[in-house]
Amino acid sequence: MKLIKFIISAALTILLVYAADRGSGTLPPIGHFMSPQTGFWQNDHSESPETELNLSGLQSEVTVHYDSELIPHIFAQNDSDLYYAQGYITAKHRLWQMEFQTYAAAGRLSEIIGKKAIEYDRGQRRKGMVFGAQNAINEMLKDPILTKRLNAYSDGVNAYIESLDSEEYPVEYKLLGYAPEKWKPEKSALLLMYMTDMLAGRDEDLENTNFLSLFGRETFDLLFPDFIADQDPVIPRERDWTDFGAVERPESPEGVFKAIVQTTDVLDKPDPDNGSNNWAVNAEHSENGNPLLANDPHLGLNLPSIWYVMQLSAPDHNVMGATLPGALGVIIGFNDRIAWGVTNATRDVKDWYRIEFEDETKKRYRYGKGWRDIREVIETIKVKGGQAVLDTVRYTHYGPITYDETFKGNGRENLAMKWIGHLPNSNQNTFLSLNRAKNYEEYVKAVSTYTAPAQNFIFASKDNDIALWIQGKIANKFNEQGKFVLDGSNPYNEWQSFIPQEHNPHVRNPERGFVSSANQHPTDENYPYYVYDPTYETYRNRVINDFFRSKKTFSVQDFKDLHNNNYNLKAAEVLPTFLSMIASEVNSNTEGYFTTLSSWDYYNHTDAIGASVFEALWNEYYTMVWDELTESDLALQLPDSYQTIWLTKYHSNHEFFDLQSSSETEDAAAIARLAFNEAAKKLDAFKKSGKSLGWASYKGTQVGHLLQALPAFSRFEIPIGGNKSIVNATSKTHGPSWRMIVELDSETKALGVYPGGQSGNPGSRYYDSMIDTWAAGDYYELLYLPNSQAISGITSTTQLKP
Numbered sequence: 001m002k003l004i005k006f007i008i009s010a011a012l013t014i015l016l017v018y019a020a021d022r023g024s025g026t027l028p029p030i031g032h033f034m035s036p037q038t039g040f041w042q043n044d045h046s047e048s049p050e051t052e053l054n055l056s057g058l059q060s061e062v063t064v065h066y067d068s069e070l071i072p073h074i075f076a077q078n079d080s081d082l083y084y085a086q087g088y089i090t091a092k093h094r095l096w097q098m099e100f101q102t103y104a105a106a107g108r109l110s111e112i113i114g115k116k117a118i119e120y121d122r123g124q125r126r127k128g129m130v131f132g133a134q135n136a137i138n139e140m141l142k143d144p145i146l147t148k149r150l151n152a153y154s155d156g157v158n159a160y161i162e163s164l165d166s167e168e169y170p171v172e173y174k175l176l177g178y179a180p181e182k183w184k185p186e187k188s189a190l191l192l193m194y195m196t197d198m199l200a201g202r203d204e205d206l207e208n209t210n211f212l213s214l215f216g217r218e219t220f221d222l223l224f225p226d227f228i229a230d231q232d233p234v235i236p237r238e239r240d241w242t243d244f245g246a247v248e249r250p251e252s253p254e255g256v257f258k259a260i261v262q263t264t265d266v267l268d269k270p271d272p273d274n275g276s277n278n279w280a281v282n283a284e285h286s287e288n289g290n291p292l293l294a295n296d297p298h299l300g301l302n303l304p305s306i307w308y309v310m311q312l313s314a315p316d317h318n319v320m321g322a323t324l325p326g327a328l329g330v331i332i333g334f335n336d337r338i339a340w341g342v343t344n345a346t347r348d349v350k351d352w353y354r355i356e357f358e359d360e361t362k363k364r365y366r367y368g369k370g371w372r373d374i375r376e377v378i379e380t381i382k383v384k385g386g387q388a389v390l391d392t393v394r395y396t397h398y399g400p401i402t403y404d405e406t407f408k409g410n411g412r413e414n415l416a417m418k419w420i421g422h423l424p425n426s427n428q429n430t431f432l433s434l435n436r437a438k439n440y441e442e443y444v445k446a447v448s449t450y451t452a453p454a455q456n457f458i459f460a461s462k463d464n465d466i467a468l469w470i471q472g473k474i475a476n477k478f479n480e481q482g483k484f485v486l487d488g489s490n491p492y493n494e495w496q497s498f499i500p501q502e503h504n505p506h507v508r509n510p511e512r513g514f515v516s517s518a519n520q521h522p523t524d525e526n527y528p529y530y531v532y533d534p535t536y537e538t539y540r541n542r543v544i545n546d547f548f549r550s551k552k553t554f555s556v557q558d559f560k561d562l563h564n565n566n567y568n569l570k571a572a573e574v575l576p577t578f579l580s581m582i583a584s585e586v587n588s589n590t591e592g593y594f595t596t597l598s599s600w601d602y603y604n605h606t607d608a609i610g611a612s613v614f615e616a617l618w619n620e621y622y623t624m625v626w627d628e629l630t631e632s633d634l635a636l637q638l639p640d641s642y643q644t645i646w647l648t649k650y651h652s653n654h655e656f657f658d659l660q661s662s663s664e665t666e667d668a669a670a671i672a673r674l675a676f677n678e679a680a681k682k683l684d685a686f687k688k689s690g691k692s693l694g695w696a697s698y699k700g701t702q703v704g705h706l707l708q709a710l711p712a713f714s715r716f717e718i719p720i721g722g723n724k725s726i727v728n729a730t731s732k733t734h735g736p737s738w739r740m741i742v743e744l745d746s747e748t749k750a751l752g753v754y755p756g757g758q759s760g761n762p763g764s765r766y767y768d769s770m771i772d773t774w775a776a777g778d779y780y781e782l783l784y785l786p787n788s789q790a791i792s793g794i795t796s797t798t799q800l801k802p
Contacts (some may be wrong), residue, residue, distance in 0.1 A: 047800040057084055057155045058802035060435050063088060063788040066796045069780055070758035070766040073311040073320075075766075075788035079145075080152040082314045083328055085800055087156025087183070090308060090325050094760040095160065096170035097304040098326035099180055100706060102187045105129050105194035107381065112176050114384045115790040122391050123267050125379045126402040127201070129193055131395075132422040133188040137189040139424035146429055153328050157183035171762060172707065180677055191326035192428060196421045198299070200269045200453030200472075203350040204534040206263045206415070207637035209485045213262060214634065223639040223647070226532060227525055230544045230642075234345075234456055234470060234507045234517040237524045238399040244503050247528040250478040250496050259354035259485045261415070264446040265408040266635045272535050273734050274299055275519035276343035279544060279562075280466045285513040287555040291744045293460040294559045295341025298729045301703040303714060303768060305756025307738045311785060312435070319435040320750070322738045329432045332740060334750055336786075337438040338461040339742035345454040345470045345515045346533040349420035351481070351495075353398050353488030354413060362414075365396060366489040373399060385517050398488065416488055418495065420473060425451035440465040440508065447471045447500050456517035459478075462744045468515040469506040470522045474499045477530045499529050514548045515540070517725075538642040539569045539725040556751070559741045564777035565727040566604045571614050574645045575602070578617065581669035582676050590680045602727075606696035607719045615698070615723065616683055620675035627660050641725065648672075696720060701730055703755050703771060705762075713762040739779065747786075751779035 049066055062085045065073040072089050076082035078412040090098065103109055107124030109117035141147050161180050173179060212220050280293040299306055304325075311320040312330060321333015332341050358364040364371040382388050394401045396416045403415040426449060433446035439461055447457045447469050454472025459465070475482075475495040486493040505514060505522050520541035522531060547562055548554070579598060586594045593613045600610025618641075625644060635795040639647070647654055652668035659666050659674075668676070683693060691697050698721045705713040722728030722735065729735055738754040755774045759766035773780065783793045791797070 003157065008754060020503055022437065034101060044388050049796050051797070052799045052801065054801050055084075055088065055156075055159050056802065057152075057159055060802065061193045061712060062778045062800040064798040064800060065785065065788070065791060065794040066798075067793055068795050069309075069769065071309045071311070071783070073313070073783070073785050073794070075313045075785075079314055079316075082312055083149045084156035084159075086310065086312060086323070086328065087153035087158075088160045088800070089156075089310070090323070091157040091160040091183075093309055093758055094304055094325040095157075095180060096172045097706060097760050098157075098191065099183075100172070101194050101326065102190040104205040105133070105190040107379075110381050110383045110389075112178050112384060115386050118381060118383065118389055120268075121381050122379075122389075122407065123383070126393055126400055126407060127197070127267065127417065128393075128395075128400040128419070128422055129197065130190070131400065132196070132419070133186065133189040133193040135422060135424045136192065136427070137186050140189065140426050140428055141185070143426060144430065146426065146432070147185075149328055149432070150188060150428070153188065154183045154185055159190070170760060172710075174560065175707075175710075185368075188327055188428065191324060193421065195324065196427075196453050198270050198453075199274055199344045199455075200347075200349050200421060201419075202272065202274075202535065203348060203352070205348075205350075205482060205485050206261070206266050207635050208483055208534070209259070209261055210263060210632075210634040211629075211636055212484060213260065214609075214632070217386075222592065222651075223643055224534065225639070225643070227521065228262055228538060228642060228646075230538070230542065231521045231524075231536075232542050233524050234468065234506050234512050234520060234522045234541075235524075235527075236512060238511070239505075239507060239523070239524055242529055244487055244528060247441065247503070248497075249476060249529060250481075251490050252478045252480070254492075259487045260414045261354055261485050263403065263408075263413060263415075263635050263798070264633055265407070267402065271300060271734060273729065273731065275346070275537060275729070276341075277516075277518045277540060277544060277563075277727060277729075278341040278343050278457055279466075279514060279516035279548065279559075280339075280460040281514045281548070281554050282466045282509065282615060283459075283464045285548075285553055286743075287553045288743065288745070291339075291456060291460040291462070291464055292554065292556065292741070293334075293339040293341060293466075293565065293744070294739075294741045295343075295458065296563055296739045297332070297342065298735055299737040301701070301730075301733055301735055301737070301755050303703055303705050303756055303762075304760035305737065305754050307756075308758065309752060309754075309782070311783075313785075316734070317436040318786070320782060322739065322752070322754070327431075331437045332738060333435075334742045334744075334748055334784075335435065335437075336748055337463075337744075338432055338443060338459065339744060339748075340437075340443065340460075341458045341740065342455040343458075344519055345456045345472060345517075345522060346519055346535050347454050347474055347522075348482050348532045348534070349452060349454065349470065349472070349474070351418045352485045353396075353416045353418060353493065354399055354415050354485055355396060355488045357414065362394060367397075368489070368491045383411060396488070415485065420452040420454075420475075423451055423473065425473075427451055439463055440467060443467070444469065453747050458515060460742070460744055461498075462746075465509060466515050467506065467508040468517060470504055470517075472504070474504065474529075477532075479530055480532070480774050483532055499572040503529065512549070516544050517546055534637060535640075537725075538640065540727050540729065543567055543569050543727050556741060556743060560751075560777065560779065562727060563736070563739050563741075564722075566721040568602045568611065568614070568723070568726055569616075570641055570645070570725045571600075571611075572602045572647065574618075575600075575614060577645075577649055578621075578672050578676075581672040585673050590676060593676075593680050593683065603721075604695050604723050604726055605720050607694040608721070609693045609695070611695035611721075611723075612693050612698035613679065613683060614758060615695075616679035617672075617676055620678045620682075621672060621685070624659060624671050624675055625656060628656060697725065697730055701732055701735070701775075703735065703768070715771055718771060739774070741779065748784055750782040750784060752782045753779045 107121035276297040279296040307322040321330040430450040518541035519537040604611040722730040757769040
């Protein structure tokens with residue numbers, strides 16, 4: 001049956017790729033793809049691992065057990081063999097994915113996709129993605145131990161690549177007509193850079209500057225406050241910061257430090273909902289008397305999945321959890337003493353500087369009382385089926401001049417990027433140290449060297465410690481530095497220092513008995529350093545913290561239920577206001593929807609029609625309210641949902657509620673009524689398509705293949721509740737990418753699941769085998785083996801021999 005499914009999928013995919021490629025003049029090698037000897041038929045093989053493999057790069061024998069979900073449990077006798085085996089096994093199941101993501105990071109997609117990717121590639125190169133990765137790998141290679149581990153991982157990947165004939169290449173290589181490259185440590189650095197961009201690559205400096213020029217300071221502060229009254233910060237409000245002693249902060253400069261610029265287009269940004277939940281309770285607050293920890297990172301829902309689960313064991317440690325294909329070690333997981341997880345600690349770590357050139361040659365730029373030299377980099381973008389494209393990127397001491405007369409239509413401005421992602425770092429070492437950590441002190445030491453993207457590192461141990469460090473290298477800024485575009489000629493606008501490591505917000509064993517984070521504001525207003533980001537989360541964090549304040553002790557089942565909690569706090573806070581605004585003008589066409597909304601319990605469960613009606617209403621309302629911003633010629637940031645609701649309740653006559661397209665003068669109530677009528681029309685049209693108005697049907701969650709032109713290798717109409725701003729943050733294409741719960745009993749117990757499968761091969765039954773379990777809110781018991789001889793639950797074993 002899997003073979004039939006794969007053949008149909010492949011046939012559909014050929015047609016889709018052919019149609020997609022006709023515009024670029026590059027056709028896939030269909031004859032080669034269809035060949036019985038070399039084509040996709042060769043990819044429909046079973047995932048039964050070999051019983052024995054001889055690999056020349058090993059020093060000693062390595063045992064690889066597989067369980068029923070194709071999770072490998074690797075037991076090696078030394079570090080080099082462990083990471084060699086990790087590289088080999090990861091490549092065996094995820095080669096195309098891990099390499100494709102490094103192509104995307106480096107701005108090389110045009111080489112394999114064609115001219116449609118040129119602008120994307122230019123953007124990646126103008127962001128300095130390779131520049132940052134090279135700075136990182138140069139720093140990593142200063143460490144001889146890490147160098148040895150990186151080389152071992154690369155050798156393992158290459159051993160697998162070299163074992164393949166062309167007919168054994170993953171199916172995507174055949175569709176796109178290219179072959180895998182040799183893996184190098186630089187590719188692992190690019191993979192980590194890809195994640196840094198995903199989680200720390202968003203900013204709103206240009207949009208903020210545009211908004212300020214159009215609407216003024218008072219309106220900006222009204223719609224984009226630094227703090228909100230309902231915020232429940234990551235670090236509890238009762239945290240006393242006086243233990244920091246005297247704190248040095250740069251003073252805000254006198255006069256104007258901002259640059260006056262207007263930009264019409266900006267770089268594509270990472271998804272604003274990239275985030276996560278995590279929480280932990282100590283033994284006193286656990287029903288079983290054991291510390292509990294949970295994590296669920298919220299990322300794009302893709303196939304192959306962003307995560308690959310492994311157990312990695314060597315004489316000095318035994319760790320299990322989610323790995324990133326292409327990076328060493330476990331990123332989110334546990335060992336026999338501790339467990340840890342991460343959520344994105346959103347901070348403004350990318351600033352923009354307006355550059356003034358000396359003359360038209362653009363060889364030097366003003367800095368202070370003098371001029372500095374530009375470094376020019378000629379980027380060569382190879383294009384499949386076409387001529388290479390050359391792009392000159394000018395580098396300042398801040399970083400690359402991303403926006404200039406040739407890019408994004410901003411011909412009036414030259415804007416240079418200063419980004420934490422460009423700084424030398426050894427982030428890979430942080431996770432390898434966490435893999436080996438045994439207690440709180442070793443956890444703190446592991447995270448202390450971590451640079452970016454800043455993360456909320458949550459921790460629990462069998463010593464009954466729970467903790468959370470908000471960790472990253474964060475510039476010590478003066479007030480509002482980097483909120484708007486800065487004058488690059490003024491040296492005072494530099495990042496003058498970084499917040500001392502020991503002053504990064506953290507808490508250990510708080511009196512309340514739990515720690516948690518959900519991408520909200522890290523601290524209250526009393527934290528002595530300037531903190532800013534335009535995307536702090538405002539709903540999930542309050543639901544989570546209220547849950548842990550609701551009773552004394554918690555079970556593993558409570559943790560499962562919280563992961564899958566569908567309570568829509570946003571709806572609870574705005575819907576009563578909407579209903580009062582709408583009630584007077586309900587008619588026969590909308591009465592049914594009004595009744596449904598009125599009786600809805602604010603839970604976005606799979607069958608909840610009320611959830612569908614509310615979300616349709618909210619989307620129409622939000623769009624109408626901010627029409628002035630979306631229709632502007634300038635790039636502008638929209639206020640978030642929380643501030644939109646606040647404006648609706650307390651400033652319902654604000655001028656932003658007046659529709660630009662109408663001759664009438666509207667207030668919030670009028671917009672709510674118009675939005676409700678438009679939502680009803682769209683709901684009616686959806687019903688006429690024959691689909692249910694239940695929330696799961698209306699939302700239509702999907703897990704798509706990384707190549708967006710391959711719907712045949714994707715999953716659609718997945719029955720799952722939740723949505724953005726809900727603890728179960730599953731929207732149409734985004735959501736919990738890995739759910740993990742760990743109980744630190746005498747023998748560590750763990751549960752895990754993700755929306756994908758261990759194999760990257762669409763012809764494998766393990767390609768999407770976990771999706772239905774994930775959607776149902778269920779988990780797999782993670783088989784954590786104490787040693788290579790404990791084989792209960794193992795379905796097959798491969799011996800890797802030198």
